[in-house]
Amino acid sequence: MTAGNKPISVLVVDDERHGLAAIKDAILNTGVANICAQASSVAEAVEAAKETQPDCLVLDYHLSDGNAMDIVTALHLEDRTIIISADDSKKETVARLNIPFIQKPANCHELKSLFLSLNQSKPKRITP
Numbered sequence: 018m019t020a021g022n023k024p025i026s027v028l029v030v031d032d033e034r035h036g037l038a039a040i041k042d043a044i045l046n047t048g049v050a051n052i053c054a055q056a057s058s059v060a061e062a063v064e065a066a067k068e069t070q071p072d073c074l075v076l077d078y079h080l081s082d083g084n085a086m087d088i089v090t091a092l093h094l095e096d097r098t099i100i101i102s103a104d105d106s107k108k109e110t111v112a113r114l115n116i117p118f119i120q121k122p123a124n125c126h127e128l129k130s131l132f133l134s135l136n137q138s139k140p141k142r143i144t145p
Contacts, residue, residue, distance in 0.1 A: 024049060024050055024051040025049055025050040025051070025072045025073055025132050026050070026051055026052075026053035026069070026070075026071045026072045026073070027044055027050045027051065027052050027053060027071055027072065027073045027074070027075055027132075028052075028053060028054045028055070028056065028062065028065055028066050028069060028071040028073075028074050028075070029041055029044060029052055029054075029055050029056075029074075029075045029076075030055070030056045030057070030058075030061075030062045030074070030075070030076045030077060030080065030085070030088065031057065031076075031077035031080075031101075032057045032058060032077065032079075032080045032081045033077070036077060036121070037055060037057070037077075039121075039122055039123065040075060040077070040101060040123050041055070043122070043123035043124065043125045043128055044075060044123075044125075044128060046125035047125045047126075047128050047129035047132060048129065049129055049132055049133065050073070050128075050129075050132050053069045053071050054066075054068070054069045054071065057080070057081070058080055058081055058082045058083075059080055059082045059083040059084075059087045059088055059091070060082060062074075062076070062080075062088045063088060063091045063092060066088075066092055066094070066143050067143050070143055071097075072097065072135075073097050073098070073099065073132060073135055074088065074089075074092075074094055074097060074098045074099070075098075075099045075101060075123075075128070076088055076089075076098060076099070076100050076101065077100075077101055077102060077121075078100055078101070078102035078104055078107045078111075079102065079104060085098075085100045085102075085111075086110070086111075089114070089116065092143055094143070095114055095115065095116055096115075096135065097135055098116050098117075099116070099117045099118075099119060099128070099131050099132075099135070100116055100117070100118050100119070101118075101119045101120075101121055101123050102118070102120070102121060103120070103121040105120055108120075117131050117135075119131075
């Protein structure tokens with residue numbers, strides 16, 4: 018758990034059913050995070066983030082209506098985002114913005130470490 022014994026709330030985004038299930042399992046197995054919402058597109062993710070105000074975003078890079086960077090740009094949450102992808106070629110693009118990148122399949126130990134480090138600063142409110 019995080020400081021104050023409150024789990025980190027996570028919005029998870031993946032447009033593939035099996036990918037979403039695997040990421041959700043990894044998040045829940047960290048022992049420090051709960052999923053507050055899930056989405057399968059850029060549009061759904063932006064709306065869900067505004068609605069649920071998550072502590073952290075876990076985004077698959079490639080989505081049917083764009084990519085994870087579209088969500089990051091729309092919400093300005095680089096400091097609270099983790100990007101997961103099977104496409105290793107996106108690692109450098111993401112690294113230039115100081116956004117953590119995890120190669121699929123997601124590992125709960127790596128996610129836990131990132132959740133705890135990202136949650137050190139007080140989250141800003143996502144504005145509609």
